[in-house]
Amino acid sequence: MTREAEAAAPLIDHRDLEPAPHATGNGKSKAYVYALRQEIFLDDSDATVVFVMPNLNHKPAPKSAGLCSCGGGPDESATDLLEEKLMSEDFRKILRRMFMVMGPMPQEDPESDSGMEEDGQPAELSRTQTAKIKAMGQEAEELLGTFEDGMTRREFILKARGIVQQMIEKSGLKIEKFVSIDGDMEFWKVAFESDTQWARALAVKFGYSLPFSKKAYQRLGKNMPMLNGRRMPAHHEFQDHPDLIEDLEPFRTVDLIRLIMQQLLSDFNLEEMQKEGVITKWFPGAKCEGDHSMKSVYHHFWNIMPSPSEYEAIRNYFGEEVGFFFRFYGYFLHALSLLVIPAFCVCLAQSDYLLVITYQQQNYLKMLFGLMVAIWAIHFQRFFEFKANDECHRWGMANNKSQHVHELKLSQVQQRQSSWLEQNIGNAAMLVYTLGFVYAISIVSFHTKDRYSRSIASTATTFVFSFFWGMIAPKVVKLEDHATSTRETNALTKRLAFVKLFLFLFPLCNVAFLSNATRKVCADTYEKAAEMIFDPNAFEHYDPSEIGPNTTVFRNWVDRNLMGQSDGWGTALDIMNVLGMATPLPEGQVCVRGCMPQLCDPISASDRRPSCLTDCYFELQTSLQTLFLSHLACTIAFMVIGMLFVQYKARKEMSEKETRKTTRSLSAMDSSHLQRHDYSFLQFQEKSFDEAPYEYLSWGGSYVEDFLEVVLAFAVLACFGIICPYLAIAGFLIQVIENRVLLFRMIHVTCRPFPTAADGIGGWGMIIEIVVNVALLINGLLIVTQMRTHMDVWGSKCKFVFFACWALSLLFFKMFLQALLPDISPSFIEALDKNTLFLAAQREDRVLPIVLWLALSRLYTRADDPRFFFPYQHQHLYLHMKYIWPAEMHPQTRTVKCPIIFCIVPHGVLPFGIDYATIDHIGGRICRWVAAPILFKMPFIGGYMKKAGVMPANAQNIKETLSKSENVGIVLDGVAGIFQPRSENQEAAWLLQRKGIVKIALQSGAALVPIYGFGHTSLLTALVDPFKLLEKLSIKLDISIVPFLGRWGLPMGPPRRAPVAMALGRPLQCPLMKDPRQEDIDKYHLEMLDSFKHTFDTHKDAFGWGAKSLVMV
Structure with a gap:
């Protein structure tokens, strides 16, 4: 085998081609289809793009809704249309619209009857068009020579299909044809040949980019950079060079689909072919259970939270646009999970189940929860921008247009200046519709007196107006006459999102703010x-x-x-x-x-002035519950109904075609050149395309509609979550179910959409930012108008000042967060630096300028190191924290020269005693801290920890860090240390089973330095259940799930201001052992325990714990 052949062998990745589950006796394979809940035949093993068209050899002829009637009236039958005679000027115009090789279609004179000269040639051709036709003159003349005057439309379509087949096969693609079970439809499966020569040729032709493989980095002696715990390879434009081919990853199925579609769109106008009846539909071929990578999704379908591997599988199957949507949805679920615990605490306080507090204190808790929701919304918006930017570069989408298929023109008119009406018709329609909705809500509020009836009527009005706007918005966008599909989609997104957000939020704002002035x-x-x-x-x-x-x-x-x-x-x-x-x-x-008092009590024991909740407050609660839960329930219901509807239509078609199959056979002409199949998975895809395509206003959903449903839920929760905290819990549970149902629909029901490339979530980022800004204002207004606090006795000016301070403070926090988190993360810069060096080595360029640039960039990123940021700069002042170390660890007299593992106990609810700068100073080098791996999957927390240089706690990470002569820090007793019993005379350290760190120290020749945190356990009080259920669950999940009391006895409150002393013990030097024996591990483990006890006994008197003892458990 030659070098070129060896390089070509792995170019197409066949690992994602699903093998047939089992074969039947007639040589065909069958598989279980979840959407039908039964087995059907497979015929999709090599299909990447599918054409569907009427079988014109079948009798009777199909109903040709897709055929244009050039001269035929609407009452003519399909047979009459197919037998219509075409003249040369007719098929010349048709061919010029369908085949790009004929050159662009000239614009006809609107005042001319035919637009053609007497010789049958176009009336006017530009010089560019004429030159293009001359350059391809021979091929164009051969194409025209196959058509004759007076041929019927049936003959024209069959001949045009023959030319399409020749052109497709000439471009290196293969076509496999067969007819449906009843012979009325014909299927073309378009795919690459088994060798990869043509795929490589098309990749070179379109400048397609692919990522470098891990072997390419290893060949140059480099490690592939990591971003957020996942590989971030460099991308390179494909070139048909053996050395480069060996270094690039193989083509995925989505890459092949994009290359095929780019080739088809460069040769044909598929919309015109559909209009003329040559084809009726086209779609990417799906796999019966998705491709190989999708197994990780549907085999773990009942996982509550999406995982990074799930995002990768979705992106590799559906493309980056759908991948970014599910990335956003998953991040929303992870962020929403952070609100569940504080919402539960607020609900628990309101229920008087454990804590008996006054109504006034309950509302203070709600205010605190409202502040948390506002900060949560700001964090969510900014952190997702941060993550999406990293993901965009990791997926190779930044500034990469090679994977974007050429857009089709939607307008058939000449390029011209849009009229004033076309430019503003969308804005005018939005204004008129929202004003009509305001009027309708006002009428409903006026004519319904009971608050429950008002809530139901208002929610019903919202849903009705939302439904009709969903029907009107696409028509408005069509009237605006956008030139490309991307512009049309962006316009539809803006029209739908802004109006529907107004429809969902205005009824709640009406009850909260306007009812006080109208009742x-x-x-x-x-x-x-x-x-x-x-x-x-x-x-x-x-x-x-x-x-x-x-x-x-x-x-x-x-x-x-x-x-x-x-x-x-x-x-x-x-x-x-x-x-x-x-x-x-x-x-x-x-x-x-105004709103009338419904529930009042004194402000305090000494202040008997009443603080009241009004009927508007309770009506707002009822309206919010009705709207939020009804919206989520309707969203899930429409998904389920759509899936059942597609299943019903497919089963009905199967039964009808099986009946016709027993009484009808194909004609001799039909069976002479086409293979007939039983009802197969590909035919089910065709039915899915008819009933559930991934497009707007279909049972299969669409990118705009699916995204909008999530944004609406986020908007309602962020703006009004302070009123009903338990909606965060209910919303999280329902959103988890909705996410799973949506994923099931996308995999098993919706016809596989084209894998569209994207560099982010597009205009949705701006919409989410607007929602966050509106939420900040609404939360502040709710506090001063609806919440029962001391502000009830304030005047209007005082309330306005509070609202202004609230809004400005959160706005400044948002600006601070934007400054703290730049668009490009330090981890991304580091990965980009490594890829830059890799590409330089790949091109054998000089790397000195790059190294100098890296040195300058490191100076900048070091100044942005979050380990020297708040709160670490100020925790000494708040906690009265001190570090104490022996002479062996003094920075000036340090005797330890090897890497150090700093081991801290006890954990406490939160290990506040860790101070990065002090540990770095004592150890003489940067110390990398480790934490539970699950923390890195959580929004916000994972981002902060990675930015601070914290890494997941596993043996491999610790060993690699020690091998680089860097120190490692670990809270040794971990989650289990939180739940250990302690008393006035005894402290407990869960260390008897912690021998793994000793083994790592022996294998690395590192020193163990014990650190005991005096006062760690007194900062927060963990609320431990008597059955130890939380302890078992926390240890199982490797994350602390425990409520706690902080300062002033506040649930989940700040730590108490208590002294903390971090006492370092003498270093325990471990000899280097490649394979330490268990006896050696036990020996040094006992020495480590003795060192902890010695450290505790040495400093306990100075800390005031003279009567306490340390027990190892």
Whole structure:
């Protein structure tokens, strides 16, 4: 075998071609299809792109909805259309539109009847068009020579299909044809030949980029850089050179599909071919269970949280656009899981199950939860931008247009300036529709008096308007006449997202903020109005003498909310009365506006002024629950209904075709050149394309609709989660189910979409940022208008000042976070540096300029090291923390020259005693800390830890770090140390089973330095259940799942301000042993335990723990 042949052998990765599960007696293989819940025949082993077209040799002819009627009336039958005679000028125009080899179609004169000269040639051709036709003149003339005047449309279509087949095979592709079970449809399976010569040729032709393989890095003596724990290879434009081919990864199935589609689009106008009836549809071929990499998804389908391997499998099967969507969805689920525990604590406090606190304290907890939601939303938006940018580079999508298929023009008009109406019709439609919705919600709120009826009616109105806007928006976008599919999709995204976000948020804002100004209670006299408003049940915590309809406190509240014609309220109500949205002020009556008190209690034991929750607050809770849960339920229901509908249609077609199969046979012409198959998986894909394509307004879903559903749930939760904290818990559980159902639909029901490349989530990033900004404002307004706090007795100016401070503080925090997290992470810069050096070595260029640039960049990134950032700079002041070390570890008299493993105990709820700068100073070199691997999969936390240089705790990472003469730090007792019993006379260290670190120290020749954290366990109090369920679950998951009390007894509160002393013991030097025996491990393990005890006994008196002892468990 030659070098070229050897290089070509692995170019196409056949690992993702699913083998047939089992074979039947007739040589065909069968497999179980989950969407049908039965086995059908497989015929997709080599299909990458599928063409479907009517079988014109079948009798009777199919209904040709896709055939154009050039001269035929709409009442003519399909047979009459197929027998229509075509003249040369007809098929010349058709061919010029269908085949790119004929050159572009000239624009016809609108005032000319035919647009053709007397000789049958186009009336006007530009010089460019004429030169292009002359350059391909011979091929064009051969193409035209196969068609004759007077041929029927049937003959024309069959001849055109023959030419299509020749051109496809000429480009290095193969076609396998067969007919459907009843012979009415013809399938073409388009794929590459078994050798890779043509795939390589097309990759060179289109400048396609592929990643370098791991072997390429190893061949040059380099390690492939890692980004977020996963490989980040460099990408290179494909070149047909043996050395480069050996270094590049093989083509994936999605790469082959893109190359085939780029070749087809360069030769044909598929939309025109569909219009003329040559083909009826085309789609990428799917695998019965997805490709090989998708097994990790559907074999672990019931995993609660998506994993990074799942994102990779989705990207490799559906393309980067769908991959980024599921990446966003998975990140949203991980981020939402962080709100579950604080939401649970708030709900627990409200239920009076464990903690008995006042209503006032409950609302303070809600305010704290609202602050957490606001910060959570800011973190989510910024961190996903951060992650998406890294993912874009890791997937090779940054500035890479080679994988983007050429866009099709959607407009058939000449390039011209759009009119003012076309430019603004979308904005005008959005404005009119939202105003109509505001009017409808106002009418519903006015005519329904019960809060439950109002909530249901408002939610129903929202869903109705949302449904109709989903139908109207595509038509509006079509009227705007966008030139390309990308522009049309972006416009549709913007039109849908902004209007539907308004539809979902305005009814809640109406109840929260506008109802206080539009609702009123009127009576003949002031006293009667006060009695109507006063609800004795609302003031059950007061004596009638303290609060009553005639008391001064209550009368003052009534006076502040009186309405009159002179203060402007009467004029506003008169205008709303004309629109049917309100009733005017009755003459001669006293009216009081606003939301009425429903639940009141004193502000404090010493301050008896009432703090009240109003009927608007409870109505807002009801509306929020109804809208949020109904939306999630409807989203899942529509997915399930769509899957059942596709299953029903496919089964119905199977039964009908099986019936016709027994009574009808193919004609001799039909069976002479086409192979007939039983109902197969490819025919099921064709049915899925008809009933569930991945496009807008279909049962198969679409990128815009799927993304919008997630954004709507995020918006409602971020804006109004403070009102109903338990919606975070319910939303998380329902979103997990929705994510799994959506993934099942994409794999098993939806016709596989074209694997579109993308460099991120596009315009959705801007929409999410707008949602976050709106959420900051709404949360602040809810606190000053709906939450029962001390601000109830504040005036309007004080509330405005609080709202302004709230909004500005969170805005500054957002700006600070943007400055803290640059668009390019240090880990990405490091990976990019390594790839730059690798590419330089690959090209055998000089690397000196690159090395100098790397040195300068390292100076910059060192200044951005988060280990010297807040809170580590200030934890000494807050905790009164000190480090104590023996003479052997003093920076000036240090005797240890080998790498050090710093072992800290006890863990405590959180190991606040770790100070990066001090440990680096004591150890004389940078210390790399390790933590539980699961923490690196969590949003925000994983990003911070990686940025701080923390690595997952496993033997390989520790050994590699020690081999680089770097120190390692570890909290040795881990999660299990949190749950060890402690008393006034005893501290416990869970170290008896911790022998693995000793083995690593012996294998690396490192020194073990014990560090005991005095005061670690007093900073936070863990709430341990008596059955040790949390302990077992935490150890099983390797992450602490334990509620705790912090300062002032606050659940999940800050640590107590207590002294912390980190006492270092004498270093235990371990000799280098390649394969240490168990006796050696046990020996040095006992010495390590003795060293911990000695350290504890040496410093316990100075810390005030003289009566305590340390017990090893």
